[in-house]
Amino acid sequence: MSMDALRAAQAYAQTAKTASSAAAQGAPDLAGPNFGEMVRTAIADTASSLKAGEAAAGQVAAGEASLVDVVTAISAAEVSLESALAIRNRVIEAYQEIMRMPI
Numbered sequence: 001m002s003m004d005a006l007r008a009a010q011a012y013a014q015t016a017k018t019a020s021s022a023a024a025q026g027a028p029d030l031a032g033p034n035f036g037e038m039v040r041t042a043i044a045d046t047a048s049s050l051k052a053g054e055a056a057a058g059q060v061a062a063g064e065a066s067l068v069d070v071v072t073a074i075s076a077a078e079v080s081l082e083s084a085l086a087i088r089n090r091v092i093e094a095y096q097e098i099m100r101m102p103i
Contacts, residue, residue, distance in 0.1 A: 014083060018042055042087070046080045053077035 018033075018041045056073035059065035 014042070014045070014080070018045070042084065046084045049073075049077045049080040 015038075018038050053070075053074040053076070056065055056070040060067060060070045
């Protein structure tokens with residue numbers, strides 16, 4: 001499995017997890033999960049992943065953590081950030097496509 005396919009699978013799993021957690025929190029069933037809440041949750045997950053990566057790097061610098069833990073935390077943060085950027089780019093492309101539509 002290529003790295004892009006692995007990242008896509010991880011992004012899909014994260015999105016499915018976010019959607020199921022939004023549905024479990026009582027999102028309306030009429031239109032599916034609340035898009036705003038899904039975005040908010042995804043941003044919060046990305047921010048916490050980045051903070052965990054930074055904390056792990058600080059622990060290794062202080063000699064309190066193993067290098068494997070840092071690499072794992074930073075890799076997770078990288079995948080999370082790349083997924084967020086890919087989603088942002090797709091949203092911008094969709095907006096631009098809508099703006100190009102004739103009235």
